[in-house]
Amino acid sequence: MSTTALPASAIELRAQVREFLAGYAQTWTAFDRAHSWTAFDRDFSRAVGRRGWIGMTWPAPYGAGRTAFDRFVLQEEMLAAGAPVGAHWVADRQSGPLLLKVGTEEQKQRYLPGIASGDISFCIGMSEPNAGSDLAAIEARAERDGDGWRLNGTKLWTTNAQHCQVMIGLFRTTGSAREARQGGLTQFLIELDSPGVEVRPIPDLNGDAHFNEVAFTDVYVPGERLLGTEGQGWAQVTSELALERSGSERFLSAFPLVGAATRALNASPADAFERGDLATLGTLVAETAVLRSLSLMAAGKLERGEDPSYHAVITKDLGAELEQRTAPAVRSLFIDPPADLRRAIDYTVRAAPTFSLRGGAREILRGITARALGVR
Incomplete structure (x- = not known):
């Protein structure tokens, strides 16, 4: 994917993250990768924390004060690789930022250091x-x-x-x-x-x-x-949900299947799959790129201190629809997919109904969009 819209710091970080993940990825199966941001691995999260990559946008003394674009790159690399980020994901994405925004100094000191180290998980x-x-x-x-x-x-x-x-x-x-x-x-x-x-x-x-x-x-x-x-819980929750809905997990939950399918196709004999269906793979990548641009716009709003709520709602709505189509589309590429990929596809098909529920059901999201457009 293009990095032309990203600052130099984010481009440099991408290479560092890929090098870090390469040390783990050799042992991850396609089935492992399909779990990604729900997979709870305390040791992995602590390793991410030691790199300073949890709470990386938070101001000192709690974080490194890096940009929202840096975090965007970190998260999309983690998700595209299918890394097990569940132990720190929620706290890094929304709980920590909410504490920074409305928490007392005692609350920040009690929880933020443990979040940043990967030792404390929030739900x-x-x-x-x-x-x-x-x-x-x-x-x-x-x-x-x-x-x-x-x-x-x-x-x-x-x-x-x-x-x-x-x-x-x-x-x-x-x-x-x-x-x-x-x-x-x-x-x-x-x-x-x-x-x-x-x-x-x-x-x-x-x-x-x-x-x-x-x-x-x-x-x-x-x-x-x-x-x-x-x-004031409603106002606080609304701002929190904007963080929950705008991230790359809203369109990359099923993306590891695309990578696994590509690797399988490259390693397969020509008669193992339907080459006429390869346009399906290109379509999935193209749609992902569009949603990535929308999510990147939300990251830009966060970096400028603006409200990303409407970008977040659209990203989440369209992203869930893409994720629910991904597993059947990947399955259609193969006459007989490799066993590990088949297991990952089956897992994602069964998990897919939840994609349009978490973070707000489709009907709720479209109602918010309608109000933003002035048609409701």
């Missing part, structure tokens, strides 16, 4: 059993208890919660879902080893358990763990 506590894409319908409550709060309720689809130390959870502190909707919501930093927290893994069609249900029963959270401003 997201937004969705609930009766509040998925309609996030304003959440019912989990936080009630004052002396100088702190008591949390009760359930969060759902919380990726890798069973491995994480901290959740940023959204709870209703005043009013009800019917009356207040977006009002009365507050975010908390919840350490998941607290008494009353129960994490229940949810097996998926692949037999994995990335998703979790997290139940809170009278969980005490000290007052200093309230994140940001009481009652």
Whole structure:
């Protein structure tokens, strides 16, 4: 892909990241690579942290103060290679930036160094059993208890919660879902080893358990763990979701299949695949390049301190659609794909329905786009 829109620092970083990944990639199968940003590998994340590549855009003393373009290059190289980034992905992408934006100095000092080293993992506590894409319908409550709060309720689809130390959870502190909707919501930093927290893994069609249900029963959270401003949780979550939706994981989740297919085709005899279908491979790459440009525009907005929300919504919507088409398209290239590639294709086909749900369902995203265009 072209690097002409990137600064010199990002181009130099790309070579460094590829060299770093080459030391690991020899042992990764196509099936391993298909897991990528959901794969939880603490040792790998610590190695990334030692390079200064987690929280790399954060200001000193917590990060290196590098550009959003540098981080963009790092993330796309990691995802294109299918690296196991799940242990640090959420904290680097959105939890750390949210702490920097609205957290207290004590909160920053408590969590950011551990995030940057790859030792502390964060998960997201937004969705609930009766509040998925309609996030304003959440019912989990936080009630004052002396100088702190008591949390009760359930969060759902919380990726890798069973491995994480901290959740940023959204709870209703005043009013009800019917009356207040977006009002009365507050975010908390919840350490998941607290008494009353129960994490229940949810097996998926692949037999994995990335998703979790997290139940809170009278969980005490000290007052200093309230994140940001009481009652401003909706505004904070909205800014957080822009970071979640705009990154390259929204169109590169299935991209390792393209690389694996290319390697397999290059190593196969001519009668092992349908050469007439190779235009399919080119189409996938071309569409990825378009979405990459859109995501790069969002990175530019972040670098300038601007809101990337609308770019993020479109990137996520179109990216999920591309990702869901990738596995069937790659399968169509082969009469009989190699066993490892077939396993990776099958895994991605079963995982693909979730691609259009995580980070906001397609219908929600298109409603946001319609409002931005003034047609709703």
